[in-house]
Amino acid sequence: MKKNRTFGFAIIAIIYVLAVLLGLFVFRWMETYVTFYLAIFIADVIATLFVYLTGVFVKNTSVYDPYWSVQPLVIVLFILTRFQVWNLGILMMLIALFYWGIRLTANWAYTFDSLESQDWRYDMLKEKSGKLYPVVSLLGINLFPTVIVFLAVLPAIVFFEKGGSNFFTFVGFALCLLAASLQLFADIQMQRYRKSPHDKSEIINVGLWKYSRHPNYLGEILMWWGVFIMMFSVNPNLWIYGIGALLNTAMFFFISIPMAEKRLANYKANFDNYKKNTRMLLPLKKTSK
Numbered sequence: 001m002k003k004n005r006t007f008g009f010a011i012i013a014i015i016y017v018l019a020v021l022l023g024l025f026v027f028r029w030m031e032t033y034v035t036f037y038l039a040i041f042i043a044d045v046i047a048t049l050f051v052y053l054t055g056v057f058v059k060n061t062s063v064y065d066p067y068w069s070v071q072p073l074v075i076v077l078f079i080l081t082r083f084q085v086w087n088l089g090i091l092m093m094l095i096a097l098f099y100w101g102i103r104l105t106a107n108w109a110y111t112f113d114s115l116e117s118q119d120w121r122y123d124m125l126k127e128k129s130g131k132l133y134p135v136v137s138l139l140g141i142n143l144f145p146t147v148i149v150f151l152a153v154l155p156a157i158v159f160f161e162k163g164g165s166n167f168f169t170f171v172g173f174a175l176c177l178l179a180a181s182l183q184l185f186a187d188i189q190m191q192r193y194r195k196s197p198h199d200k201s202e203i204i205n206v207g208l209w210k211y212s213r214h215p216n217y218l219g220e221i222l223m224w225w226g227v228f229i230m231m232f233s234v235n236p237n238l239w240i241y242g243i244g245a246l247l248n249t250a251m252f253f254f255i256s257i258p259m260a261e262k263r264l265a266n267y268k269a270n271f272d273n274y275k276k277n278t279r280m281l282l283p284l285k286k287t288s289k
Helices: 005-030 038-060 069-082 086-109 120-162 165-193 215-234 236-267 271-276
Strands: none
Touching: 005 038, 005 069, 038 069, 038 120, 069 086, 069 120, 086 120, 086 165, 086 215, 120 215, 120 236, 165 215, 215 236, 236 271
C-alpha cells in the first residue's frame, strides 16, 4: 500500500488534519498561560512533533515536506478569524501568502510519488548519522525549518493585527508576487525538463536555469523579504522582525545550496562547467571575464 500514490495522499491528508486540530487544541490551552504569539509558536511546535512521530511510524521523514507551505496558511487563516481586520493591506498580504503557499503545496503534490519515496537529503543524512538519525530528523529536518518559517511568517502575523498600506507596502507585495512567480516558472521548467528525453548525467540548462543554478531558492528568499517589507512599511519600529527573513536567507546560503551543489557535483558530469557559466541565484547572464 505504501507504493500507492492515492493511499499516500490520503494518509498525509489525515496526518495534517489531525496536526491542525492538535495545534488548535494546544493554542486554546496555552493562550491562558502565555502571550498570544508564544501560544501560536508552541502550538506550531507541538503540531510539528506530531508530524515527526507519524513520519517515524510510516518510516518516511518526507511526511514533513508539505509542512513548509501548509504551516503559514493555517496560521494566517487562524489569525484572520481572531483579528477580523480588513483593508487593502490585509488583502494584499493574504493574496501574497496564499499565492505562494498554494503554489508550493501544489508543486509538492505534483512531485509526490508515494510513502515509499523519501527526499534524497534525508537518505543522505540517515546514511551519515546512523543511529543518531532520529535526533537529526527531529531537530534538523522537522523542528529547525518550523522555527525558521515561523519567524519568517511572524511579520505577517503582526501585520494582520491592523494592516494598512503605503507605497512601500505595494513594493513588498510586488516582491512577493515576483518571488512566487519565479518559483512557479522555475518549477514548471524543471518538471518539463525531467519529462523530456535527455542524458540523466546532464544538468538542466534551459529557461531560468540557464542563468541561475537555484532560481527556486531565490524565489523562496525574496518571498519572505517581501513579507517583511510589507510589515515594516507600516511598522518601521519593528525592524527586529526581519530576523526571520535573514535566518531563512542564511539557511539557503549555508545549508540548502551547498548541500544541493555538492550532490550535483557528484552525479552531474557537466556541473563544474555549468557552475562556471551561471550565477548561484540571479537569473542574469554571466559575463565572461
